Amino acid sequence: MAERGRLRVGIDVGGTNTDAVIIDDQAKLLAKVKHPTTSDVTTGILSALRLVLAQLDGAAAGISHVMLGTTHATNAILERRNLNRVAAIRLGGPATHSVPPLAAWPADLRAAVSCGATIVDGGVEMTGEPIVPLDEDAVRRFLDEVAEQAEGVAISGVFSPVLSDQEYRVEELVREVLGDVPVSLSHEIGSLGLLERENACVLNAALVAVAARVTAGLGDAMTVNGISAEAYIAQNDGTLMSLDYVRRYPILTIGSGPTNSMRGASYLTGATDALVVDVGGTSTDIGILTAGFPRESSTAVEIGGVRTNFRMPDLVSLAIGGGTIVGPAGDDVQLGPGSVGYRLTSEALVFGGTVPTLTDAIVAAGRAHGIGDPSRTAAHERLLRRAVAASDARIEEGVDRVKTSGRELPLIAVGGGSGLIPDSLAGVAGVERPENYDVANAIGAAIASVSGELDRVFAYGKDGRDEAIAEAVRLARDEAIRAGADPGHVEVVEIEEVPLAYLTDPVARVRVKAAGPLKTH
Amino acid sequence: MTAVEVGMQIDLDNLPALSLGCTVFAGGGGGDPRIGELMAMEAIHRLGPVEVLPLEALDDDDLIMPCGMIGAPTVMVEKIPNGAEGRVIREAYEGRFGRHVAAVMPFEMGGINGVLPVAWAAYAGLPLLDADFMGRAFPELQMLTPHLYGMSGSPAVITDERLQTIVFNTRDNIWLERLVRNCVATLGGSACGGLYPMTAGAARRPAITGTVTRAIRMGEAIRRGGEDPLSAIGQVAPLTRLGQGKVVDIERRTSGGFVRGSALVEGLAADKGRLFRLEFQNENLVVLEDGEPLATVPDIITLLDLHTGHGIVTEGIRYGQRIEIVAFPSPEVWTSPEGLSAVGPRAFGYDFDYVAVGVRHG
Numbered sequence: 049m050a051e052r053g054r055l056r057v058g059i060d061v062g063g064t065n066t067d068a069v070i071i072d073d074q075a076k077l078l079a080k081v082k083h084p085t086t087s088d089v090t091t092g093i094l095s096a097l098r099l100v101l102a103q104l105d106g107a108a109a110g111i112s113h114v115m116l117g118t119t120h121a122t123n124a125i126l127e128r129r130n131l132n133r134v135a136a137i138r139l140g141g142p143a144t145h146s147v148p149p150l151a152a153w154p155a156d157l158r159a160a161v162s163c164g165a166t167i168v169d170g171g172v173e174m175t176g177e178p179i180v181p182l183d184e185d186a187v188r189r190f191l192d193e194v195a196e197q198a199e200g201v202a203i204s205g206v207f208s209p210v211l212s213d214q215e216y217r218v219e220e221l222v223r224e225v226l227g228d229v230p231v232s233l234s235h236e237i238g239s240l241g242l243l244e245r246e247n248a249c250v251l252n253a254a255l256v257a258v259a260a261r262v263t264a265g266l267g268d269a270m271t272v273n274g275i276s277a278e279a280y281i282a283q284n285d286g287t288l289m290s291l292d293y294v295r296r297y298p299i300l301t302i303g304s305g306p307t308n309s310m311r312g313a314s315y316l317t318g319a320t321d322a323l324v325v326d327v328g329g330t331s332t333d334i335g336i337l338t339a340g341f342p343r344e345s346s347t348a349v350e351i352g353g354v355r356t357n358f359r360m361p362d363l364v365s366l367a368i369g370g371g372t373i374v375g376p377a378g379d380d381v382q383l384g385p386g387s388v389g390y391r392l393t394s395e396a397l398v399f400g401g402t403v404p405t406l407t408d409a410i411v412a413a414g415r416a417h418g419i420g421d422p423s424r425t426a427a428h429e430r431l432l433r434r435a436v437a438a439s440d441a442r443i444e445e446g447v448d449r450v451k452t453s454g455r456e457l458p459l460i461a462v463g464g465g466s467g468l469i470p471d472s473l474a475g476v477a478g479v480e481r482p483e484n485y486d487v488a489n490a491i492g493a494a495i496a497s498v499s500g501e502l503d504r505v506f507a508y509g510k511d512g513r514d515e516a517i518a519e520a521v522r523l524a525r526d527e528a529i530r531a532g533a534d535p536g537h538v539e540v541v542e543i544e545e546v547p548l549a550y551l552t553d554p555v556a557r558v559r560v561k562a563a564g565p566l567k568t569h
Numbered sequence: 570m571t572a573v574e575v576g577m578q579i580d581l582d583n584l585p586a587l588s589l590g591c592t593v594f595a596g597g598g599g600g601d602p603r604i605g606e607l608m609a610m611e612a613i614h615r616l617g618p619v620e621v622l623p624l625e626a627l628d629d630d631d632l633i634m635p636c637g638m639i640g641a642p643t644v645m646v647e648k649i650p651n652g653a654e655g656r657v658i659r660e661a662y663e664g665r666f667g668r669h670v671a672a673v674m675p676f677e678m679g680g681i682n683g684v685l686p687v688a689w690a691a692y693a694g695l696p697l698l699d700a701d702f703m704g705r706a707f708p709e710l711q712m713l714t715p716h717l718y719g720m721s722g723s724p725a726v727i728t729d730e731r732l733q734t735i736v737f738n739t740r741d742n743i744w745l746e747r748l749v750r751n752c753v754a755t756l757g758g759s760a761c762g763g764l765y766p767m768t769a770g771a772a773r774r775p776a777i778t779g780t781v782t783r784a785i786r787m788g789e790a791i792r793r794g795g796e797d798p799l800s801a802i803g804q805v806a807p808l809t810r811l812g813q814g815k816v817v818d819i820e821r822r823t824s825g826g827f828v829r830g831s832a833l834v835e836g837l838a839a840d841k842g843r844l845f846r847l848e849f850q851n852e853n854l855v856v857l858e859d860g861e862p863l864a865t866v867p868d869i870i871t872l873l874d875l876h877t878g879h880g881i882v883t884e885g886i887r888y889g890q891r892i893e894i895v896a897f898p899s900p901e902v903w904t905s906p907e908g909l910s911a912v913g914p915r916a917f918g919y920d921f922d923y924v925a926v927g928v929r930h931g
Contacts, residue, residue, distance in 0.1 A: 143730035146608040146652030146688065173757040174644055180731065207647050242647045243607070343889070449876065545821070555758075557643070 053110025057100065057275075058494025059093060060308060060487075061085060061118040064329025064371060064390045065464060066092040067490040068100040070107060075315065075495055079103035080487045082464065084390040089120060090265035097273050108274040113566065116266055117282035117308045117493040121301045124258045125352035128156060131254040132199040132230070133163040137187060138246060139170035139205035139214050143179055149204075149246055154353040161254045163197035166190045170214050171206030174505045174555065179206060182214050184221060191225040198226060200253035204234035204246035210505050212236075230256040237297060239503035240557060244348055244357035251351060252299035259298035263291040280532075280566075284360050286311045286341055286492070287499040287563055290532060302351055303360045306333040308492030310342045310361065313460040315495055316482035322458045323447060323476065326488065327465035329371040330387040334364045334446045336457075341541075364446040370407045370465025371396075374435040381434040383442070397424045404428050406468060409435040416467035440470050448475055462488035499541075499563035500527025508554040517543065517558060524560040533564035577782060579687050579697065580618035584609055586788030591683035592880030593787050593802065594780070594897070596869040598852030599680015599706035600642020601882055604649055606684050612652070612691035619687050622672055622696040624778055629770030631671035634659055635702060636689065637682035639710070639727070639749060640759035643884060645681065651730040654761035655689025661726040661734055662766050674698040674772075676713060676764055678780040679706030680882065685761075697781060702765060704777035704900030705869045707912060708827060708851040710749060711742040714775035714900075715765045717907045725749060726763045729756040777900045791878040798878025799893060809926045811856055811863050811894040812840045813875065819886050827851050832872075832886050834894065845894060847872070849883045854917050856894055864896040864926045865914040867903035871895055896926040 054073040059066065062085060070079040081100040086092035093116070101107050124130050136149045149165040150158050168190070170182035191198075201222050205214045212235040219231050232253040238245030266279055280288040284303035294301065309326040313319070320340040326333045336343045342361035349360045371387040388395040388403055395401035397408040398420025409432040410416045412425040425432055451457065456477040461469040462485045471479050484491070502524040506516040521540055528538045544559040579587060588606040591599070613619065627633070636658055638645060659670050673690040675683055678701035690697040702713040710722055722745045725737040735752060739745040745764075753760045787805045794801025802808055814834040821830035829850045836843035846857040853870040856863045864870050872881040875891040903912050904925065910916060913923045 140649070142651050142732065144649040144651070146650050147604070147611055151611055152607060171648070174647070175757070177757075179648070179757070206649075240643075240647060242649060243604075 053112055055107060055110045055112060056494045057097065057111055057114045058490040058492070059096060059114070059116045060305065060489035060493055061089060061093065061116070061120070062305065062328055062489065063119065063331070064392070066096045067487045068096040069487050069490040069494055070100055070104055070111075071491070071494050077484055077491065079107070080484060080490070082486060089118070090261070090269065093265060094269040094272060097269050101273055111275050111277045114266070114270060114275060114277050114279045115282060115288060115493040115496060116279070117304045117489060118262060118301060119305055120258050120262045121255050121298050122351070124255060125157070125251065125302075128160040130258050130261075131160050132257050133197050134161050134200045134202050134250050134253040135163055135190070135194040135198040136165040136202045136246070136250050137190060137204070137218060138165070138167045139182060139203070139218065140179070140242070141167045141169040141183070143171060143206060144242065147243060150250065152355065153247070157352055157354065161250065164190070164194040172208070172211045172214065174207050174210055175507060176207075176211035182217065184217075187218055187221050188225060191222060195226055198229060200230045200232065200256055201226070202232045202234070202246070202250040202253040204242065204249050206242055207505070208233075208235035209240055209503060237299060238357050239559070240505070241357045244355050247354045248299055248356040248358065251354065251356070252297060255298035256295065259295050263294055266291070280496075282308055282493045282496050284358060285344070285499060286496055288496045288532065288566065293531065303358070305489060306335055306361050306363055307342050308496070309333070309462055309489045310335050310337055310492065311495060312488030312490070312492030313337070313462045313482070314340050315491055316462070316484060316488060317460050317480055319458060319460060319480070322460050323450065324460045324462065325443065325447070325466070325469055326463040327461070327468045328369045328463050329389055329392060329465060330367070330369045332366040332368055332443065332446070332465075332468070334366070334443075334450045335361050336450055362450070364450045366442055366446050368406060368439055368442060368468070370405070370468065372406045374404045374406060374409060374431060376431060381431060381438050383435060383438055396420065397428065398422060400424065404431060406435060406439055407465065408432055409439070410467045439468055443469060444473050447473055451475060461485060497563050497565050498528055498531045498533035499561060500524045500529070500531055500533070501559070501561045502527065503557070503559040505555060505557050508556065513554070517545070520558045520560045521562070524562040528562040528564055532567055534567040538562050538564035577621040578618040579609070579613070579621060579785070581610060581613055583785050583789065584613065584687070586792060587687070587781070587785045588684050589788035589791055589879060590784030590786070591679055592882070593791070593871055593873070594683070594784055594869060595679030595706040595880055595882065596852045596871055597849055597881070597883040598708060599677060599682055599882070600645070601885065602681045602684045604645050605681040605688065608650065608652065609684055609687040609691065612688040616691045616694070619690045620696040621699050621781055624698055624700050624769060624772060624776055627671055627769035629768060631769040632662070632666055632668055633672050633674050633698060633767060633769055633772055634662055634670045634763055635674045635676035635765050636686055636761070636763045637676050638685055638759055639762045640753040642681050642759070644758035648730065648757060648759060650761060651732060652688065652692065653732060654728050654730070655686070655692055657728045657732050657734055658726045658761065658763040659693060661736060662763060665724060665736075666766070670695065671769070672696045672698045675701045675781065677701060677703045677706050678777075678784060679703065682706070683781070683784055699781045700772070700776040700778040701780050702775060702777065704780055704903070705867070706852055710746040710764060712912050713765060714777060714902050715767070716742050717902060717905070717911065718775050720765060720767065720771070720775065722764045724766065727752055727756075727760050728762070729760045775902070777902065794878060799873065802873070802878055802895070806897050807927065809864070809896045809930050811896055812843055812845050813837050813893045814840055814843070814845060814891075816886060816888055816890045816892065819888060828883065830883070834892065837891065847894065850917060851883060853883065855914060855919060856896075862914070862921055864929070865919070865921070865923055866917060867899035867908065867912045867923070868926045869897040869899065871897070898925060898927055
């Protein structure tokens with residue numbers, strides 16, 4: 049293999065555009081491109097990659113890493129498309145029968161994903177003792193029943209984050225009965241909270257085919273463009289996963305878009321504590337950067353109507369963007385919810401189309417220059433003026449909702465539609481519009497770091513608290529290094545300790561997260 | 570408020586409101602009601618709505634079954650109950666007393682225990698009494714109103730998801746607390762139980778009535794309240810606003826089987842410049858400012874999410890949360906000398922007396 053260079057490519061697949069950037073190892077931006085997202089997505093990636101490489105002579109040979117942030121998984125769940133049929137096995141009987149697997153799922157998603165679910169006797173106490181012995185015969189019987197339909201198996205055991213032996217044992221049984229079907233183990237995917245972890249595990253198993261297509265598509269796009277480099281995919285906490293890891297944990301890619309844009313905004317401005325507003329073609333995400341990372345949501349996160357316990361950026365999302373269709377509503381104005389999406393450049397007024405959009409509104413208001421032909425908006429002047437006022441009010445309210453203090457923070461405006469953001473907003477110390485604001489997501493993907501996390505219940509009795517915490521830190525660091533972080537630069541970024549109430553022996557749930565820059569070769 | 574709307578039922582529509590109301594009246598304790606809500610949802614989905622009955626609707630010698638979970642609600646988030654625990658407790662009592670249980674009653678109307686008995690009532694086809702024995706959440710088994718009237722918690726029945734049962738006949742309620750607590754630890758940290766079984770006639774004195782319907786009304790008001798959940802809350806129960814702020818520090822430690830700890834809250838908006846200190850033992854105990862109490866147990870001290878109005882359990886307090894610290898007046902029974910000796914500030918080791926929040930901030 050030829051010696052690799054020091055260039056990195058970041059790619060972001062959004063609902064409207066697929067963006068690509070090239071940065072060097074000092075994170076300096078060398079090239080960027082925006083290209084419409086294609087309905088098959090992969091063609092868009094291939095083209096964006098080709099176009100960005102064309103801006104830099106001989107770049108392909110110099111590329112060491114390619115990082116992709118993508119909405120493939122989110123879209124598959126939202127649209128109930130391309131999902132694997134999953135057999136869900138819960139190890140927990142006689143406990144947990146009162147809330148069956150997938151009980152609170154939307155019916156159409158359950159129909160698209162589930163080919164059967166069961167609760168077998170098993171699972172462990174928080175001490176790791178079995179609740180009752182694992183019923184292996186019941187597992188085999190269930191697998192026989194679903195053998196014809198199952199394209200994936202999700203295994204979730206009670207307190208498996210404490211002791212995961214039973215989930216591994218059942219994986220062996222699946223291999224015996226069903227052979228080489230994809231298996232997801234809950235303890236590898238979520239933290240404590242059986243139902244949320246099980247939901248995430250089932251969704252993960254359902255996304256395996258989508259992940260395979262994305263990783264194969266990225267591989268092809270690289271090969272076609274003559275790139276021989278390591279490929280990574282961005283996950284929802286602003287860190288990266290290898291392609292192998294993505295094939296096993298596709299669910300972790302969900303939510304990576306907003307994270308990338310916030311990390312990219314931090315990079316573009318040097319700000320570490322700020323509001324970030326990312327306006328795309330169809331939606332606007334408002335989040336907060338704390339110490340350079342997105343603030344995470346403390347409440348359960350819903351994906352396609354299903355509760356999970358993922359770390360996700362704490363966001364306020366508004367269904368307005370540059371492509372949002374504007375229409376009259378009596379005396380007032382109606383914003384969306386429809387959007388012209390990637391057809392903006394043919395359907396919006398300023399581009400000679402017939403559909404009034406928010407892009408037309410900001411062009412008419414003089415907030416955006418060099419976009420289409422402003423004179424084409426004249427016939428809709430009143431409507432567009434009202435649309436700007438309505439959109440400003442929505443953004444101002446969203447900004448206030450996401451803030452956790454009355455302190456004024458700077459606001460960083462990013463995304464292709466960020467002309468929507470007014471120059472002054474209540475509670476905002478000033479609006480910053482960095483150069484290259486339109487490719488903040490792709491930059492965020494290109495500069496992402498690698499992390500490892502541990503979330504487990506420790507009984508302090510035997511070895512004491514200090515040793516338990518030290519053990520937790522060690523495991524989190526190992527996890528980060530296994531994921532590709534530079535061992536010399538891994539740092540603990542978070543330790544959280546929650547004693548479990550009402551028990552006589554000291555027992556606590558400890559969560560540790562370690563992260564570091566990607567190891568370079 | 571004891572009037573029950575005629576024909577009041579708990580169904581899939583108002584169950585989330587009950588659950589939400591239980592976060593407000595828990596005073597920070599009792600755990601997140603979510604699992605109880607899902608269990609009740611499943612039970613109602615299968616078997617239909619649960620009838621809510623006022624205590625007056627029962628005859629004096631009707632047997633009632635006060636019940637709930639005991640132990641760590643955080644364990645129940647993993648080791649979810651079997652669902653048949655309520656039936657097992659009921660059968661144990663029916664065998665023991667030789668008669669049928671007439672109604673199920675939550676012994677604690679706060680946190681998960683305000684919702685869990687709804688599931689058991691649905692499975693049993695029994696009505697749920699609009700009353701409880703705490704009027705809020707408390708951590709220990711002698712902190713139930715019948716204890717103040719010299720009534721025994723025995724026979725108490727504890728069962729686990731394996732449906733093993735243990736019946737306790739103890740010398741007094743302090744021993745009951747001690748033995749049950751140890752037993753629950755052995756069973757894996759959480760279990761279900763029936764306590765203080767009695768007839769409707771005997772329950773008339775200790776019962777705090779109207780608490781189930783009040784929690785539902787509270788939840789419904791918050792859901793309707795939209796942008797201003799606090800005034801919606803104030804319309805359902807007399808509310809004292811102690812201060813608005815942001816959590817800037819949170820510290821927890823385990824001692825004696827409980828989580829004790831404190832949170833520092835820095836004032837925001839009108840309360841800018843003030844610093845509040847909240848101390849808790851599973852439930853919120855006191856709010857201090859400059860070392861002086863602003864509110865104490867048994868008044869119900871709750872942290873409300875500033876935007877949603879949802880109550881925050883002590884395990885859920887996080888740095889950066891924007892909250893409103895509020896207090897509701899204690900159920901009257903706890904403010905008697907006997908009540909205060911069981912659950913007043915001195916019972917939790919504080920060197921000051923209870924002053925009703927309404928009096929202090931009147």
